[in-house]
Amino acid sequence: xxxxxxxxxxxxxxxxxxxxxxxxxxxxxxxxxxxxxxxxxxxxxxxxxxxxxxxxxxxxxxxxxxxxxxxxxxxxxxxxxxxxxxxxxxxxxxxxxxxxxxxxxxxxxxxxxxxxxxxxxxxxxxxxxxxxxxxxxxxxxxxxxxxxxxxxxxxxxxxxxxxxxxxxxxxxxxxxxxxxxxxxxxxxxxxxxxxxxxxxxxxxxxxxxxxxxxxxxxxxxxxxxxxxxxxxxxxxxxxxxxxxxxxxxxxxxxxxxxxxxxxxxxxxxxxxxxxxxxxxxxx
Numbered sequence: 001x002x003x004x005x006x007x008x009x010x011x012x013x014x015x016x017x018x019x020x021x022x023x024x025x026x027x028x029x030x031x032x033x034x035x036x037x038x039x040x041x042x043x044x045x046x047x048x049x050x051x052x053x054x055x056x057x058x059x060x061x062x063x064x065x066x067x068x069x070x071x072x073x074x075x076x077x078x079x080x081x082x083x084x085x086x087x088x089x090x091x092x093x094x095x096x097x098x099x100x101x102x103x104x105x106x107x108x109x110x111x112x113x114x115x116x117x118x119x120x121x122x123x124x125x126x127x128x129x130x131x132x133x134x135x136x137x138x139x140x141x142x143x144x145x146x147x148x149x150x151x152x153x154x155x156x157x158x159x160x161x162x163x164x165x166x167x168x169x170x171x172x173x174x175x176x177x178x179x180x181x182x183x184x185x186x187x188x189x190x191x192x193x194x195x196x197x198x199x200x201x202x203x204x205x206x207x208x209x210x211x212x213x214x215x216x217x218x219x220x221x222x223x224x225x226x227x228x229x230x231x232x233x234x235x236x237x238x239x240x241x242x243x244x245x246x247x248x249x250x251x252x253x254x255x256x257x258x259x260x261x262x263x264x265x266x267x268x269x270x271x272x273x274x275x276x277x278x279x280x281x282x283x
Contacts, residue, residue, distance in 0.1 A: 032237055038081060041081050043081050045076065045083060045106055046096055047087060047088070047105070048068070048087065048088065053263060055067075066262055067126070071106035071249075074255075078249070088105075094118060094119060104231050111124075120232070121231070121280055123246050123278055124275065127227065128196055128224065130223040132192045132218040136215055143219075149170050150190040151171070152174070153193070153195065162222055167222065197217065200217060259273045
């Protein structure tokens with residue numbers, strides 16, 4: 001009887017030991033994601049899939065290309081591993097990272113305190129200004145000139161919230177979408193339109209192509225969204241490695257080349273890079 005009783009006990013002890021060992025192995029597997037990536041020889045980097053010019057399908061090759069995709073390539077090259085690029089939807093970005101279906105995100109993830117509670121951010125690799133568009137014939141020359149004037153924005157957008165908080169002396173009118181807000185500017189119902197520089201530059205460019213009333217961006221911005229690589233919490237060695245890669249990417253001139261191609265002088269947006277790779281301000 002003693003032998004019969006001791007056998008299951010031994011098995012139970014062995015089972016507990018095995019579970020502890022497996023638990024330790026799993027813990028060790030996630031103790032240093034940088035070591036995991038290097039041992040695996042691949043970096044799974046997520047971007048958005050339909051967000052031109054950050055990450056979008058090239059109509060001729062069907063491959064996802066863009067500014068964020070270049071960042072993914074730079075990270076894999078810097079780590080000395082092969083890139084496994086994974087396009088993800090906007091809503092799925094953070095869940096894909098937290099469930100470790102991707103190692104990192106270079107997916108236009110702007111720093112926000114609520115996001116920083118879930119994931120860590122690398123140094124910024126892009127800064128997206130929120131600016132004001134006015135009619136070229138308007139006497140308004142500066143953001144301060146908008147005091148007492150009407151401005152439009154897309155309803156429920158971050159730009160609308162920023163317009164209300166940063167321009168309290170202006171009257172904010174929100175519209176169903178950004179195109180309706182621009183139509184209000186065209187019709188003279190408002191004096192300015194607040195939104196991201198990219199979309200405002202597109203409106204101005206399209207108007208220039210059509211002729212008629214022209215538009216211009218006011219100098220300066222009311223806010224700047226800071227965008228970095230999103231990384232899972234408690235991965236300090238991976239964060240440090242990515243920060244160094246981004247610094248090297250900037251020093252080599254490759255960041256500027258990519259910026260000019262997708263957003264700057266060689267693109268339709270003609271943006272000027274006025275930021276550096278540096279830690280994201282939390283203020």
